[in-house]
Amino acid sequence: METHGEDQNAHGGTGAGASAAHAPNGVSIDAGGFLLAQLSAPRAVGEPGELSFQVLDASGDPVTDYTTSHERELHTIVVRSDGAGFRHVHPTLDEASGTWSLPWEWDAAGSYRLYADFTPAGDGAEGVTLSRSINVAGELSPVDPEPSRSSEVDGFVVTLDGELVAGAASELTLTVERDGRPVTALEPYLGAFGHLVALRQGDLAFLHVHPEGEEPEAGSTGGPEIAFAATAPTPGRYLLYLDFQVDGEVRTAEFVLDAASAAAGEDH
Ligand SMILES: [Cu+2]
Structure with a gap:
């Protein structure tokens, strides 16, 4: 064999x-x-x-x-x-x-x-x-994720813009604010100003997500926007998790997004 x-x-x-x-x-x-x-x-x-x-x-x-x-x-x-x-x-x-x-x-x-x-x-x-x-083991309290484009963590509010489209690379932009002001003190984390993980609800398939733009230099700061390219394999609901770092501390903002079918008329 x-x-x-x-x-x-x-x-x-x-x-x-x-x-x-x-x-x-x-x-x-x-x-x-x-x-x-x-x-x-x-x-x-x-x-x-x-x-x-x-x-x-x-x-x-x-x-x-x-x-x-x-x-x-x-x-x-x-x-x-x-x-x-x-x-x-x-x-x-x-x-x-x-x-x-x-x-x-x-x-x-x-x-x-x-x-x-x-x-x-x-x-x-x-x-x-x-x-x-x-x-x-233990007492289970399952949650039922509903679509959500805004996430609050430790006083940071992160907003997600962009649409997931099945079978196509989509640009997703995340904007970080604190007290209503844009946060420009994002620190490099894992070679970018943020790290996005996207999972398909139902089977938890792991999507390929790439940060856009140049890799930041050590000591530099960025924000308030972080852009990614993500490809949803099928229509349906996706769970997204953004890790970002400010003042040396990594936090996770969570989102739920529904991917649309590929636009009508696009033959393949
Ligand atoms: Cu990692």
């Missing part, structure tokens, strides 16, 4: 041009020959412990070499299946064992999805997003 875990057809040029964009990203424990394994976390709310996992290569060996992307070798996102409890964290790699870990405690019960987002070592390697679910 010569599979190496890579599905040649997944990247082939067959079918309509847009079909590649329909392959959901980040909904599988394996992709590109890599496997998310050994996921361990506290089992109940309020139990202090550790979150840990490994990324295995096609031979089953833990991966210890990565390519830095957005200033980190690996990004970890944890979110409950209803979109609540979003956390974007950066665990530490134990190079000897290939185990990523960080201290962890759950605030609320439920079924969570953990994403490991990384670029393998090697020239021209493409980013990989793996995910696994984790169940946390």
Whole structure:
């Protein structure tokens, strides 16, 4: 068998041009020959412990070499299946064992999805997003996200402008204000003035989102606007999370956006 875990057809040029964009990203424990394994976390709310996992290569060996992307070798996102409890964290790699870990405690019960987002070592390697679910015991109070373009966090009000359109790259602009005034003291975080994660409601597929504009220099500040290009694979509801940094502290603003079908008359 010569599979190496890579599905040649997944990247082939067959079918309509847009079909590649329909392959959901980040909904599988394996992709590109890599496997998310050994996921361990506290089992109940309020139990202090550790979150840990490994990324295995096609031979089953833990991966210890990565390519830095957005200033980190690996990004970890944890979110409950209803979109609540979003956390974007950066665990530490134990190079000897290939185990990523960080201290962890759950605030609320439920079924969570953990994403490991990384670029393998090697020239021209493409980013990989793996995910696994984790169940946390306790009393569950699920939420039902409704469309929302404004988010308040620690006195910052962040507003989202732009529309998601299925199958097309859309520009989304986020504007940060405090006390009714534009915030121009945004600090670089992960190679931009903000980091946006977008998930599809229903399967929590992970969208590719790119910051627009030049990478800011260390020590520079920006704002109040941050622009991103995001592609929604299908019509439907999306959960968006903006991490931004002011005064050395990272905060997360949350949004819910419905993606429209591609405009009528646009043949493909
Ligand atoms: Cu990250």
